[in-house]
Structure formats: C-alpha cells, structure tokens
Amino acid sequence: MERLKEKLKKVCVLSLLLSTILTFSQCKKEGTRPGNADTPLTNETPGVLDSQLVSGSASGLMQVNVSTGTSDGGFALRIPMDAKLTSDSNEKPTASTVRVFENGVEIGPAHSSHDDIRTKGKGRFSHKLNFLYLSASDNSDPKTNGKKYTYTVNGQGGAILEPTPPTTEQPTAPVAGNEPIGYASVNGKTTGGAGGQTVTVTTLDALKSALSSKSPLIIQVSGTITGTGLLQVESNKTILGLSGSKLIGAGLLIYGKNNVIVRNMTISKVRTYSNIIIKEGAHHVWVDHCDLGSELVSDWDYYDGLLDVGTGADYVTLSWNKLHDNHKAMLIGFSYTRPDDANHLKVTVHHNLFSNISERTPDVRYGNVHVFNNYMLNAGYVGSLMGATVRVENNYFKGSSLPIRTEISPVAGVISGLSTNIFESSGSNKITSAPSTWVPTYEYKSALNAAADVPAVLTKSAGATL
Structure with missing residues (x-):
C-alpha cells in the first residue's frame, strides 16, 4: 500500500510540473516578436521558429488556431501551417496526410479544390503549399462559430504554426500633414x-x-x-x-x-x-x-x-x-x-x-x-x-x-x-x-x-x- 501511495504521489507531482511548463511556454507578450525585437533575422532564419510550434497532445489531435486565419473568399478560411509538414502541391495534389475534425467529428473531403471550398464549403478543406484552406460543415465562419477544429497527420499529432496572438486593430482617425493614415x-x-x-x-x-x-x-x-x-x-x-x-x-x-x-x-x-x-x-x-x-x-x-x-x-x-x-x-x-x-x-x-x-x-x-x-x-x-x-x-x-x-x-x-x-x-x-x-x-x-x-x-x- 505504501509503495502504491508513493507512485501516486510521483504521478501527481509530474502532472503538476507538466501543467506548469505548458502554461508558462504558452505565455507570450502580445504584439511582440519571439526573442529580442531589435535582433535582425537573417536569410538563414527558418520561416517557423521552434517556439512557435505546439507540441502534440496525448490524444494525437492538434488544435487548429483559426484566429490566425484570413478569408480566402466565400466559405474558405486560409490558415498558415508549419512548413515542415508535407502539403499538397501542383505536382503532388494528394501528398498531405492531414485529417481535420470539427468538434471531434472528421470533416472533408480533403484535397478539395479551392473553388469548391469557397463556393460549396460544407467541411471541404485542402492543405496546400503550407496553408490549410478550411470551411465549416455548416458554412459558418470558423473564426466566430465557436466550434473547435483539430487535426492529425498520418493519424498522429502534428504541429501547426502558432504565431504570437495578433493585436486587435484599433481604428484611427485620418490625420493630415505630419501623421500617417493607415x-x-x-x-x-x-x-x-x-x-x-x-x-x-x-x-x-x-x-x-x-x-x-x-x-x-x-x-x-x-x-x-x-x-x-x-x-x-x-x-x-x-x-x-x-x-x-x-x-x-x-x-x-x-x-x-x-x-x-x-x-x-x-x-x-x-x-x-x-x-x-x-x-x-x-x-x-x-x-x-x-x-x-x-x-x-x-x-x-x-x-x-x-x-x-x-x-x-x-x-x-x-x-x-x-x-x-x-x-x-x-x-x-x-x-x-x-x-x-x-x-x-x-x-x-x-x-x-x-x-x-x-x-x-x-x-x-x-x-x-x-x-x-x-x-x-x-x-x-x-x-x-x-x-x-x-x-x-x-x-x-x-x-x-x-x-x-x-x-x-x-x-x-x-x-x-x-x-x-x-x-x-x-x-x-x-x-x-x-x-x-x-x-x-x-x-x-x-x-x-x-x-x-x-x-x-x-x-x-x-x-x-x-
């Protein structure tokens, strides 16, 4: 019994430590770049920084950060993906193994044409050239419909680009002369x-x-x-x-x-x-x-x-x-x-x-x-x-x-x-x-x-x- 209690104690400590690490690692100052903002990136800097990748979850499902998406017209939302993932291309139109889930239910078909995603929607998506082109199953806006979108790669948890949360644009009044518009x-x-x-x-x-x-x-x-x-x-x-x-x-x-x-x-x-x-x-x-x-x-x-x-x-x-x-x-x-x-x-x-x-x-x-x-x-x-x-x-x-x-x-x-x-x-x-x-x-x-x-x-x- 004492040995069992000791094991349970260790599991609790490890769980608490893991939770603290994950919480700390996701805390970023809004509106800043990773690292020193005055440190110039070089041409050799990878397009995706290690600190911007979300590690896999225990279930193998990764969350799609729809807040980073921008409209691709119609029902389509365009979301940046980690460039390390194999995506479709013109030469290999079905190379991606990404599967997408809406509130835990798989949607698709994958590899859909961009025109079909925009005009038909209904859960169609495509992972092409480092972007996820996504439509909701009911053609609502994935950014505002409150649904949770997750994905797997080869059935395993992958990684998706998780940039610094964008700051909200604050409307500005046009100013003449010595201040810029826009x-x-x-x-x-x-x-x-x-x-x-x-x-x-x-x-x-x-x-x-x-x-x-x-x-x-x-x-x-x-x-x-x-x-x-x-x-x-x-x-x-x-x-x-x-x-x-x-x-x-x-x-x-x-x-x-x-x-x-x-x-x-x-x-x-x-x-x-x-x-x-x-x-x-x-x-x-x-x-x-x-x-x-x-x-x-x-x-x-x-x-x-x-x-x-x-x-x-x-x-x-x-x-x-x-x-x-x-x-x-x-x-x-x-x-x-x-x-x-x-x-x-x-x-x-x-x-x-x-x-x-x-x-x-x-x-x-x-x-x-x-x-x-x-x-x-x-x-x-x-x-x-x-x-x-x-x-x-x-x-x-x-x-x-x-x-x-x-x-x-x-x-x-x-x-x-x-x-x-x-x-x-x-x-x-x-x-x-x-x-x-x-x-x-x-x-x-x-x-x-x-x-x-x-x-x-x-x-x-x-x-x-x-």
Missing part, C-alpha cells in the same frame, strides 16, 4: 525622431553618422549626396529631404527597426538594391512624398526595385510618393515560401503615382495590403499572390496592359474593391480567385478621393513636393 497609425503611432535634436547633413559621412545614432533625431538632408550600397537606419528617426536635395546611388535600409519616417527624399539610380527597403520585422514606418526612380534600361536587373517591404515587416504606410522610370516598383513580401508573412505585412499604399513602371505596383505575397487612390500611368500590374489579401480601391489605371492579376503564383491571392477602380486605355485583369469583401478597420474614408479625381490630385501633389 497601418502606420495602427497598434501604435509613428512619430519618427519627434522630440529629438534636428541636424542638417550635407555629406555622405554625416548622413551615415546621423542615421546610425541611437538617439531620436530629425535629419534634414541638404544638397546632393552620392554614394553606393545601403545606409542603415536606426529606430526613432525622421529623414527629411530639404527642397532640391538628392541622394544618388545609395539606398536606405530599415532592418528590424521601428518608428521611422522618410519624407520628401529624392533617391535615384541605386544599383544592386532597392532605393528603400523595409524588412526583418521592421514596424511602424512611414514613407511619404518621396521621389524614387532610376532609368528604364534594357537589362531589367540592372536596377532592383524602388520601395520594398518584406520578411516580417508590419504596420507600414507608403503615401504620396512618385515611383517612376524603373522596371520594378514595389514588392511587398520577398518570398514564395514564407507563410508566416501572412501574419505580418500589413501595409497601406495610398496616393502614389506609378509612372513608366513595368511591374509591381505593388506585387504582394501573403500580406494584407490596402491600395487606394493610386495613379498607375503606363505602369504594370497590382499582383495578389500566395494567398495575399489586397483591397484595390478608387485607383486610376491608364495605359496598363494588365492592371490587376492573381494567377502568377502557385496559390492565387484575393482582391476586394475591384468595381471602385477606373481603367482607361488598359487591358483586361487576370483574377482567378473569388472576390473578397475585406476592408481594413482603420478610418480612411474622409481622406478617400473619387477615382476620377486621382490623376489631377497626384499629378499636382505626389513626389518630393513638400
């Missing part, structure tokens, strides 16, 4: 170097020194500065180009930093890199009233892009910029194999003039991007790729051979707001996915121009006009 004003503010010293730089060395300072600074760029490569920008900076200033040959890199404003800068002819790059978890960045260009040469790779956002960057507004005379303009999402970007890349692109651009106005992979009141003049396509959700609203396309497309990636993205745009002397769109109804929650309607007014407004005011 995502750069969501879940925090973007104030740049406000409260810091104001310095004026006229040389490359002085600019590098100011950008690398750990203190808040308002950096005024004067005259013409030439250089090569990328100039790294620290957090809490406002970079303001004075009238007539130019930065030639060197670009700005915002790498894992936050609270950065770039305004009224004219940046041109940057080789190897894009003129401005925002990446590796950088957040709350506003690029406004800048002139970004190069020249249209026969080699499309001679110059890279003009304004790019990727690899976990978030809460970015790109507004009132002139992007011109370059083959590639704006890329949001740098990889076809980074499903975790579906939980980031919240970007607002408004009141930009794209002129003489071959493609990417913008090209979006995985993210949630709001593109409104832009003027595409002899400019390439807006692309929604790899399950991205893009609202294309009150834009004006003129001379665009292919304005909007979704078909150039293994998984199409979705488009909302299509009917609000004007297409003049332009070709047909190539949209292969069901329409989305997504609208961002922040307030922007008081700043929304009628699509017909966009050419006049932007011809006058876009670019380094401050």
Whole structure:
C-alpha cells in the first residue's frame, strides 16, 4: 500500500510540473516578436521558429488556431501551417496526410479544390503549399462559430504554426500633414525622431553618422549626396529631404527597426538594391512624398526595385510618393515560401503615382495590403499572390496592359474593391480567385478621393513636393 501511495504521489507531482511548463511556454507578450525585437533575422532564419510550434497532445489531435486565419473568399478560411509538414502541391495534389475534425467529428473531403471550398464549403478543406484552406460543415465562419477544429497527420499529432496572438486593430482617425493614415497609425503611432535634436547633413559621412545614432533625431538632408550600397537606419528617426536635395546611388535600409519616417527624399539610380527597403520585422514606418526612380534600361536587373517591404515587416504606410522610370516598383513580401508573412505585412499604399513602371505596383505575397487612390500611368500590374489579401480601391489605371492579376503564383491571392477602380486605355485583369469583401478597420474614408479625381490630385501633389 505504501509503495502504491508513493507512485501516486510521483504521478501527481509530474502532472503538476507538466501543467506548469505548458502554461508558462504558452505565455507570450502580445504584439511582440519571439526573442529580442531589435535582433535582425537573417536569410538563414527558418520561416517557423521552434517556439512557435505546439507540441502534440496525448490524444494525437492538434488544435487548429483559426484566429490566425484570413478569408480566402466565400466559405474558405486560409490558415498558415508549419512548413515542415508535407502539403499538397501542383505536382503532388494528394501528398498531405492531414485529417481535420470539427468538434471531434472528421470533416472533408480533403484535397478539395479551392473553388469548391469557397463556393460549396460544407467541411471541404485542402492543405496546400503550407496553408490549410478550411470551411465549416455548416458554412459558418470558423473564426466566430465557436466550434473547435483539430487535426492529425498520418493519424498522429502534428504541429501547426502558432504565431504570437495578433493585436486587435484599433481604428484611427485620418490625420493630415505630419501623421500617417493607415497601418502606420495602427497598434501604435509613428512619430519618427519627434522630440529629438534636428541636424542638417550635407555629406555622405554625416548622413551615415546621423542615421546610425541611437538617439531620436530629425535629419534634414541638404544638397546632393552620392554614394553606393545601403545606409542603415536606426529606430526613432525622421529623414527629411530639404527642397532640391538628392541622394544618388545609395539606398536606405530599415532592418528590424521601428518608428521611422522618410519624407520628401529624392533617391535615384541605386544599383544592386532597392532605393528603400523595409524588412526583418521592421514596424511602424512611414514613407511619404518621396521621389524614387532610376532609368528604364534594357537589362531589367540592372536596377532592383524602388520601395520594398518584406520578411516580417508590419504596420507600414507608403503615401504620396512618385515611383517612376524603373522596371520594378514595389514588392511587398520577398518570398514564395514564407507563410508566416501572412501574419505580418500589413501595409497601406495610398496616393502614389506609378509612372513608366513595368511591374509591381505593388506585387504582394501573403500580406494584407490596402491600395487606394493610386495613379498607375503606363505602369504594370497590382499582383495578389500566395494567398495575399489586397483591397484595390478608387485607383486610376491608364495605359496598363494588365492592371490587376492573381494567377502568377502557385496559390492565387484575393482582391476586394475591384468595381471602385477606373481603367482607361488598359487591358483586361487576370483574377482567378473569388472576390473578397475585406476592408481594413482603420478610418480612411474622409481622406478617400473619387477615382476620377486621382490623376489631377497626384499629378499636382505626389513626389518630393513638400
């Protein structure tokens, strides 16, 4: 009897210890990245961190975190899955062994077409290219119907991407002048170097020194500065180009930093890199009233892009910029194999003039991007790729051979707001996915121009006009 009591005591202690460990391991601070937010991720960083994976349960069932899902149109919810799991592909359409359960009852069929999941639903699902495309058995919204969704892999507990719980978007009022509209004003503010010293730089060395300072600074760029490569920008900076200033040959890199404003800068002819790059978890960045260009040469790779956002960057507004005379303009999402970007890349692109651009106005992979009141003049396509959700609203396309497309990636993205745009002397769109109804929650309607007014407004005011 004493031996039995001793064994029961040990079992109770072990159970209590396991419960404590599991509870502690799941506690994360809302709105932060794993690890040190100031530590930049490298290109070798896996798309899924070990700390983001939920270990298997005793029953072999794993919980599907529907809160991370985004609408894929119709009845379909798109949820990021652990890239380590074997998923379906175009070459192997039935490779996945994932089975999905709703309140303990298996649903299906698996490997359903995305169109059937969107239009028919009734529990159909697909695990393809690192995403779970899920519909409820009664075609209700899996995010709000209160049902519990679990899954197995080969009949055993697997692992599903469990990112940091997303913070709730807090509506923001549109503000004129010195504050951004859109995502750069969501879940925090973007104030740049406000409260810091104001310095004026006229040389490359002085600019590098100011950008690398750990203190808040308002950096005024004067005259013409030439250089090569990328100039790294620290957090809490406002970079303001004075009238007539130019930065030639060197670009700005915002790498894992936050609270950065770039305004009224004219940046041109940057080789190897894009003129401005925002990446590796950088957040709350506003690029406004800048002139970004190069020249249209026969080699499309001679110059890279003009304004790019990727690899976990978030809460970015790109507004009132002139992007011109370059083959590639704006890329949001740098990889076809980074499903975790579906939980980031919240970007607002408004009141930009794209002129003489071959493609990417913008090209979006995985993210949630709001593109409104832009003027595409002899400019390439807006692309929604790899399950991205893009609202294309009150834009004006003129001379665009292919304005909007979704078909150039293994998984199409979705488009909302299509009917609000004007297409003049332009070709047909190539949209292969069901329409989305997504609208961002922040307030922007008081700043929304009628699509017909966009050419006049932007011809006058876009670019380094401050």
